[in-house]
Amino acid sequence: MPPAAKTEIDQAKEVKDLAAKDYKAGNYEKACEKYFQIINIVRENEAVKKSAQGKELDSQARLNIALCKLTTKDYDTAIDQCERVLDNEPSNWKAAFRMANAMYQKNGEFKNSLQGIRTVHNYAKKAH
Numbered sequence: 413m414p415p416a417a418k419t420e421i422d423q424a425k426e427v428k429d430l431a432a433k434d435y436k437a438g439n440y441e442k443a444c445e446k447y448f449q450i451i452n453i454v455r456e457n458e459a460v461k462k463s464a465q466g467k468e469l470d471s472q473a474r475l476n477i478a479l480c481k482l483t484t485k486d487y488d489t490a491i492d493q494c495e496r497v498l499d500n501e502p503s504n505w506k507a508a509f510r511m512a513n514a515m516y517q518k519n520g521e522f523k524n525s526l527q528g529i530r531t532v533h534n535y536a537k538k539a540h
Contacts, residue, residue, distance in 0.1 A: 420460050424453045424469050431476065440480040447473040447480070471497050471504065478510045487518035 431446035450473040453460070460466040474493040481490035494511035497504050 420453050420457050421463070421465050421469065424450045424460075424466075427453070428469065428472070431473075435476070435480060440484050444477050444480045447477045467500070471501060471507075475504075475506055475510065478507070478514070482510060482514055482517070485517070487514040490514040491518070 427446050427449050431443045431450070434440075434443035434446060450469055454466045454470045454473075455461060457466075461470075474497050478490040478493040478497075481487070481493070491511055491514045494507040494514065497507035498511070501507065
């Protein structure tokens with residue numbers, strides 16, 4: 413990996429640590445801003461984007477955005493971020509769980525969230 417890419421990964425990790433502090437303090441929107449910043453750091457450098465560390469940072473940031481958005485009841489954004497993770501990692505159980513949770517919360521009752529459960533199930537089938 414080129415030195416610039418390693419530096420950007422280190423920068424993304426530092427931002428991740430700051431975002432975690434914001435999350436723990438209950439500053440969910442500030443944490444989300446930082447998690448989106450991580451996604452941009454990864455996206456803007458081709459070497460970082462293709463690296464295993466870059467992919468992991470992207471997934472972690474998206475999962476953490478989903479967690480923040482679940483907490484603030486922004487279920488559509490939580491679902492979107494989980495879908496993006498599942499598109500790249502169909503067997504990511506954390507993304508599937510958070511997406512199902514967001515769909516259930518959004519619909520308010522199990523009967524209305526049946527389509528959401530089917531969507532999560534379809535992602536799970538892709539994993540095998």
